[in-house]
């Protein structure tokens with residue numbers, strides 16, 4: 001493909017430069033091959049402009065770099081652009097060409113994975129060829145692929161989208177993480193609608209403060225969606241109201257959902273076994289549906305998903321009965337097994353104070369005796385949430401086990417200490433498998449156990465290594481040892 005076709009309309013290129021043939025794209029000098037376009041990105045750890053020489057030596061035919069880059073005469077054009085990550089995303093979209101015709105993105109601190117999964121399920125039930133992309137990977141009718149990121153880097157994303165389109169996928173639901181939005185990973189994706197679940201404390205290690213974090217989430221509605229597209233907003237907080245107001249001001253169609261939603265209002269959610277009956281107000285009429293999932297927040301997620309499916313052509317009457325068929329996403333308040341005494345064990349990805357509080361609250365109605373929680377916090381991530389999660393867990397649960405999550409480069413004991421500083425009465429067991437064993441061994445009839453933090457993950461990151469590990473396997477092994485029954 002010619003350089004002019006990839007970035008020409010945005011960057012003013014001389015004719016000879018526009019005519020350069022590009023055989024591939026990369027933002028990593030180590031991956032450059034002959035004929036590639038190298039995107040020199042200023043990053044968190046390194047400055048990509050420092051690798052321009054190396055990229056050219058490896059065969060790059062052209063370089064995209066931030067304005068003001070002082071590149072020596074490297075022998076290939078260095079094209080300066082205001083935002084190289086944006087340019088790279090647009091170039092990746094053009095290079096790989098095809099993408100599903102109808103795409104929607106969902107952002108928010110919690111619930112993205114469930115909403116993307118629900119949207120895919122609802123579309124599939126409508127007979128559409130649908131896929132989802134996010135934390136639990138790429139889930140498509142013909143394949144499932146694990147990803148490193150929630151929102152993949154643009155080159156990987158567009159390779160995936162072209163493959164999906166080639167497999168006949170017409171509908172795509174993607175998770176838009178705040179990192180992904182801030183780093184312009186989705187700038188080349190053609191979106192029809194965007195969903196907003198909620199926003200609470202997270203990633204304050206990366207985003208400077210809450211306003212910055214919210215502003216990155218808002219990029220979806222401020223920049224990626226265009227007037228006439230639809231925003232589906234769960235009106236659950238003052239921040240969500242601001243999102244909704246901005247969407248209207250920008251000329252987006254608004255579907256507001258949730259307890260304070262105007263389009264789909266959740267009047268009541270009555271727990272019913274491991275399901276709940278939802279009462280919904282829509283255009284002045286009250287409807288009921290039995291959602292086979294636990295927790296108020298799953299009702300909110302289901303409504304955001306319903307709104308996104310309505311934004312892409314379904315009627316409310318079509319979508320409503322389909323909510324009764326939804327399956328939970330892996331590791332999202334997932335019933336992993338029960339002990340011989342009937343005490344259920346749930347696995348959830350909750351790794352923020354708010355998500356932990358919501359997961360515990362969702363399980364409370366099922367507790368006749370005690371609620372036990374096993375959790376830890378990740379290393380190299382927002383440290384401020386550690387004591388908060390300790391406080392939330394000990395306030396809301398009856399017995400807390402503080403264990404390791406993904407310590408990454410940090411000392412695991414230091415992370416546990418920070419949690420324990422605000423977790424009076426919590427039991428410390430660093431080894432996660434052992435913590436789960438202990439908690440399960442102490443379960444009695446009427447108890448409920450929540451294992452929080454890792455959800456679907458299949459590895460524990462310690463230092464630079466990923467050690468094979470899964471909460472599902474740990475629970476299954478502990479139940480087997482105690483002769484309980486693992487499910488699913």
Ligand SMILES: CC(=O)N[C@H]1[C@@H](OP(=O)(O)OP(=O)(O)OC[C@H]2O[C@@H](n3ccc(=O)[nH]c3=O)[C@H](O)[C@@H]2O)O[C@H](CO)[C@@H](O)[C@@H]1O[C@H](C)C(=O)N[C@@H](C)C(=O)N[C@H](CCC(=O)O)C(=O)O
Nearest residue numbers: 027028029041043044045046048051149150151153177179
């Ligand atoms: C903190 C962060 O988000 N970093 C992302 C960022 O990397 P970076 O630009 O900071 O990388 P860097 O190491 O500083 O290097 C700068 C540039 O120099 C290049 N380089 C570097 C070395 C070299 O020898 N040659 C070379 O060309 C690098 O390829 C890069 O382009 O841009 C990269 C390209 O887009 C991302 O892959 C990378 O994600 C890292 C791996 C990551 O872990 N990100 C996480 C935090 C993330 O994005 N998480 C969210 C979900 C969060 C959640 O909701 O839980 C996600 O969407 O997954």
